[in-house]
Amino acid sequence: MTSEVKIHKRRLTKADGRTLLLYGRDPIPENLTAPSPEGAGPAAPNAHLRWHPLRGEWVAYAGHRQNRTFLPPPEYNPLAATTEGSSPTEVPAGAWDAAVFENLFPALTLAAHDPPILAVPTEPGKGVCEVVVFTQDASSSLGRLPLWHIELLIAVWGDRYSELGARPEVQYVYPFENRGVEVGVTLHHPHGQVYAYPFIPPVPARELEQQRAYYAREGRGLVEDFVAREVRERLRVLYDGPEAAAFMPICARYSYEVWVAPKRPAPSFADLTAVERRDFARALKTVLMKFDGLWQQPFPYILAFHQAPTDGADHPEAHLHAEFYPAFRMPGRLKYLAGSEIGAGVFTADTLPEQKVEELKAVAVDIDA
Amino acid sequence: MTSEVKIHKRRLTKADGRTLLLYGRDPIPENLTAPSPEGAGPAAPNAHLRWHPLRGEWVAYAGHRQNRTFLPPPEYNPLAATTEGSSPTEVPAGAWDAAVFENLFPALTLAAHDPPILAVPTEPGKGVCEVVVFTQDASSSLGRLPLWHIELLIAVWGDRYSELGARPEVQYVYPFENRGVEVGVTLHHPHGQVYAYPFIPPVPARELEQQRAYYAREGRGLVEDFVAREVRERLRVLYDGPEAAAFMPICARYSYEVWVAPKRPAPSFADLTAVERRDFARALKTVLMKFDGLWQQPFPYILAFHQAPTDGADHPEAHLHAEFYPAFRMPGRLKYLAGSEIGAGVFTADTLPEQKVEELKAVAVDIDA
Numbered sequence: 001m002t003s004e005v006k007i008h009k010r011r012l013t014k015a016d017g018r019t020l021l022l023y024g025r026d027p028i029p030e031n032l033t034a035p036s037p038e039g040a041g042p043a044a045p046n047a048h049l050r051w052h053p054l055r056g057e058w059v060a061y062a063g064h065r066q067n068r069t070f071l072p073p074p075e076y077n078p079l080a081a082t083t084e085g086s087s088p089t090e091v092p093a094g095a096w097d098a099a100v101f102e103n104l105f106p107a108l109t110l111a112a113h114d115p116p117i118l119a120v121p122t123e124p125g126k127g128v129c130e131v132v133v134f135t136q137d138a139s140s141s142l143g144r145l146p147l148w149h150i151e152l153l154i155a156v157w158g159d160r161y162s163e164l165g166a167r168p169e170v171q172y173v174y175p176f177e178n179r180g181v182e183v184g185v186t187l188h189h190p191h192g193q194v195y196a197y198p199f200i201p202p203v204p205a206r207e208l209e210q211q212r213a214y215y216a217r218e219g220r221g222l223v224e225d226f227v228a229r230e231v232r233e234r235l236r237v238l239y240d241g242p243e244a245a246a247f248m249p250i251c252a253r254y255s256y257e258v259w260v261a262p263k264r265p266a267p268s269f270a271d272l273t274a275v276e277r278r279d280f281a282r283a284l285k286t287v288l289m290k291f292d293g294l295w296q297q298p299f300p301y302i303l304a305f306h307q308a309p310t311d312g313a314d315h316p317e318a319h320l321h322a323e324f325y326p327a328f329r330m331p332g333r334l335k336y337l338a339g340s341e342i343g344a345g346v347f348t349a350d351t352l353p354e355q356k357v358e359e360l361k362a363v364a365v366d367i368d369a
Numbered sequence: 370m371t372s373e374v375k376i377h378k379r380r381l382t383k384a385d386g387r388t389l390l391l392y393g394r395d396p397i398p399e400n401l402t403a404p405s406p407e408g409a410g411p412a413a414p415n416a417h418l419r420w421h422p423l424r425g426e427w428v429a430y431a432g433h434r435q436n437r438t439f440l441p442p443p444e445y446n447p448l449a450a451t452t453e454g455s456s457p458t459e460v461p462a463g464a465w466d467a468a469v470f471e472n473l474f475p476a477l478t479l480a481a482h483d484p485p486i487l488a489v490p491t492e493p494g495k496g497v498c499e500v501v502v503f504t505q506d507a508s509s510s511l512g513r514l515p516l517w518h519i520e521l522l523i524a525v526w527g528d529r530y531s532e533l534g535a536r537p538e539v540q541y542v543y544p545f546e547n548r549g550v551e552v553g554v555t556l557h558h559p560h561g562q563v564y565a566y567p568f569i570p571p572v573p574a575r576e577l578e579q580q581r582a583y584y585a586r587e588g589r590g591l592v593e594d595f596v597a598r599e600v601r602e603r604l605r606v607l608y609d610g611p612e613a614a615a616f617m618p619i620c621a622r623y624s625y626e627v628w629v630a631p632k633r634p635a636p637s638f639a640d641l642t643a644v645e646r647r648d649f650a651r652a653l654k655t656v657l658m659k660f661d662g663l664w665q666q667p668f669p670y671i672l673a674f675h676q677a678p679t680d681g682a683d684h685p686e687a688h689l690h691a692e693f694y695p696a697f698r699m700p701g702r703l704k705y706l707a708g709s710e711i712g713a714g715v716f717t718a719d720t721l722p723e724q725k726v727e728e729l730k731a732v733a734v735d736i737d738a
Contacts, residue, residue, distance in 0.1 A: 054592065302708055346571070
């Protein structure tokens with residue numbers, strides 16, 4: 001038994017005005033300063049939103065981003081600690097475990113103003129786009145981090161939920177990770193992102209609609225009951241801890257889709273207790289190690305965390321959960337989202353989750369190693 | 370002025386029981402027979418649907434497809450006409466312009482039965498998956514076909530709408546094309562597909578919901594007014610004919626997204642008059658030639674056609690239209706759908722449609738050549 005992870009946080013400001021947050025298990029040294037890449041200015045794209053009347057959703061336009069003069073040399077890693085004698089990066093050298101800073105070229109900014117007047121409704125693209133540096137070790141990955149470090153990241157996601165969600169402009173805080181060149185990632189340093197939207201995005205909005213109807217009908221949470229049933233059925237379970245579970249859902253759309261959730265209907269990362277963070281970390285690490293162990297290679301995916309909106313309303317229906325959308329359906333064979341998936345919204349699978357989950361079950365992992 | 374395209378159709382049955390339809394401007398010779406690839410049996414996957422309670426949508430599972438013994442040699446083109454002395458393909462040699470046959474490995478079949486009883490609602494995966502061979506010329510493309518041939522394909526899509534939509538199992542007929550290896554296509558012979566679903570798929574369902582609300586409020590169609598406004602604004606228009614228009618929509622999500630629609634709120638391809646088919650063909654060909662001309666290379670895309678459901682209800686709100694989702698945002702640079710698009714449903718663009726459309730406007734094309 002390890003003791004509870006305490007999280008330390010230090011707020012710094014970059015020369016270009018952007019915020020840098022450093023998080024650590026140990027106190028962050030007071031002498032650290034916030035570097036800025038050379039030639040990087042505040043991007044201030046003054047994004048705006050346009051209403052898509054046929055889909056009934058907002059589309060964000062950052063237009064021509066200003067001050068996009070920053071052209072890093074190849075092999076330059078902006079997420080590595082700045083070292084003496086080399087170009088400044090986004091984070092300082094020193095004792096910290098995770099870092100969060102505002103994206104240099106954000107899709108949304110709190111300073112957005114005066115959207116164009118168009119034939120469809122428009123709004124300023126007010127929001128926040130943050131980069132979350134998972135570790136100082138460029139060669140690591142979320143799943144290879146020790147459990148205490150994943151627990152710390154869960155606390156960081158909780159901190160971002162609380163801080164960003166408290167802003168009146170922000171209605172939804174969305175942490176995610178894109179992993180692998182297959183999903184468009186060019187920067188291999190382990191990192192994720194947090195988008196804070198000024199509206200509830202379509203995918204979680206749709207999920208919340210289903211959850212609300214279920215809650216009104218059953219008096220319990222849809223995800224709570226879904227998790228309990230998966231754990232009871234056992235068929236598709238990859239991790240069953242005291243506080244959290246990981247499983248391939250009965251309605252998996254991707255060949256290796258996996259969900260992770262606390263068993264209690266906690267609405268967000270900010271609501272998790274230390275014990276729950278710890279078990280959620282164990283569930284996440286189990287899945288991530290199984291993914292990488294499956295074909296003995298880094299497993300590309302989109303990892304989406306859905307939480308309760310921060311729109312001021314009550315959301316007893318909301319239940320924090322992670323959805324992994326892996327890019328591959330077979331070794332080296334991508335799942336392309338094409339006509340049926342993108343143009344109609346219908347996923348067609350030629351495998352069953354009951355079959356595919358056996359492959360992941362068979363991967364032995366030791367998360368305490 | 371060319372005369373109206375008459376469409377001739379002949380129905381044949383393959384040895385494995387699948388239907389083959391041949392379409393032509395001239396009558397189809399009576400002596401043609403329907404080939405089947407060697408070793409191909411009726412796939413009969415007995416697909417089933419599972420309800421995804423969190424997204425509120427159906428997911429289709431074809432499970433282990435039976436009789437998947439058909440392993441074509443490399444370079445074998447199943448969409449080329451069968452020639453004497455070589456392996457049989459899916460279509461015969463002879464005088465025809467377009468062919469439609471049931472997919473050898475369909476995601477949905479009308480014979481589906483007895484879905485598994487699971488903890489979520491299930492249904493048999495009843496539906497039809499057809500392949501539409503656009504031409505006998507393997508080196509051509511939809512946009513390089515002469516106008517009369519595109520008109521004929523529009524009539525074929527109309528025929529499929531009428532025939533498949535008349536089946537009681539079918540609630541939605543969806544023609545589409547995936548073009549290019551970038552969207553997962555491995556077969557380069559010009560072809561599209563038609564999926565006939567036993568439910569209204571999520572994307573058109575969402576669009577119809579917006580259209581219904583607009584129709585109830587305004588007494589006119591959302592797409593009708595949208596097209597009329599784009600044509601009036603002129604800013605983003607690529608083709609403005611007497612009956613049809615093509616434009617980059619004001620709320621484009623992809624860098625080179627283009628819509629094509631008849632100006633009259635025709636609910637489906639089956640409802641188009643010969644004059645409307647002709648102008649729709651001119652609009653489609655204009656867009657396709659501009660796409661391929663932009664970087665002087667085949668332009669990969671998903672092309673989705675949305676029509677009125679065939680669920681037996683009235684749909685005065687529905688208006689046939691095409692949506693092109695191009696895969697590239699810059700030459701050689703794919704638009705990856707990642708965390709924000711897939712996990713949240715929010716598209717973020719760093720260009721404006723008003724800028725990008727100028728590139729397509731500048732591509733001179735001669736569709737009558």
